[in-house]
Amino acid sequence: MTDTRTFYDTVAEDYAAHFRDFLADWPLERAILAAYAEQVGPGGTVADLGCGPGEVTAHLAGLGLSVFGLDLSESMIAIARREHPALRFEQGSMRELSMADGSLAGVVSWYSSIHTPLDELPALFAEFHRVLAPGGRLLLAFQVGDVPLRLERPWGRDVALDHHRRRPEQMAELLSDAGFALRSSTVREPEEARGASLVPQAFLLAQKEG
Numbered sequence: 001m002t003d004t005r006t007f008y009d010t011v012a013e014d015y016a017a018h019f020r021d022f023l024a025d026w027p028l029e030r031a032i033l034a035a036y037a038e039q040v041g042p043g044g045t046v047a048d049l050g051c052g053p054g055e056v057t058a059h060l061a062g063l064g065l066s067v068f069g070l071d072l073s074e075s076m077i078a079i080a081r082r083e084h085p086a087l088r089f090e091q092g093s094m095r096e097l098s099m100a101d102g103s104l105a106g107v108v109s110w111y112s113s114i115h116t117p118l119d120e121l122p123a124l125f126a127e128f129h130r131v132l133a134p135g136g137r138l139l140l141a142f143q144v145g146d147v148p149l150r151l152e153r154p155w156g157r158d159v160a161l162d163h164h165r166r167r168p169e170q171m172a173e174l175l176s177d178a179g180f181a182l183r184s185s186t187v188r189e190p191e192e193a194r195g196a197s198l199v200p201q202a203f204l205l206a207q208k209e210g
Ligand SMILES: C[S@@+](CC[C@H](N)C(=O)[O-])C[C@H]1O[C@@H](n2cnc3c(N)ncnc32)[C@H](O)[C@@H]1O
Pocket: 001, 004, 005, 008, 019, 049, 050, 051, 052, 053, 054, 055, 056, 070, 071, 072, 073, 076, 092, 093, 094, 095, 109, 110, 111, 112, 113, 115
């Protein structure tokens, strides 16, 4: 996690500038977020875990959700607070959440599980499950593939980090093992935008059973 925090602290401003308003380019992603917001419904609290600069947090707030963001990187949190002053953002690790059991209506992990090694995903999903209320909704976004992308010197900065890619079936099985029912699995085929890596992108919607 130290490597991940250092990486994102170093590139936070570059990342935020590069991906500013990125959802404007992606109608399918907006549709998935809209479906998720409708499924969660008004009332309960949603946590955007690994929120980065808070673009998705703000989008979900715009869809009527009561949402806050959490990120490992202090620099990312500083940007999120600066860009979205009306919203709540906290620094912390999604692997050890301070929220009480069953206290959330929704958890979003939008490309934030991609730095968690495979053998640590069961504990991560168990933590998501713990903080969700019965029937609570999880949205997971990640790149599809088998081989991690090692990103070296992004934006010329002196850092490197593995970005894990996963198979949707593999993630669905891990979610099932953690006590989630899979509600939908969507894969968008590769499409060039802002130099994003040309691999399929997966979006899983799941629900805490019970
Ligand atoms: C690829 S970025 C995605 C950011 C944001 N969700 C977005 O779509 O723009 C991954 C983010 O996850 C955060 N992250 C990675 N591991 C984390 C952890 N264990 N706890 C909290 N945040 C984490 C990183 O700091 C980084 O901001």
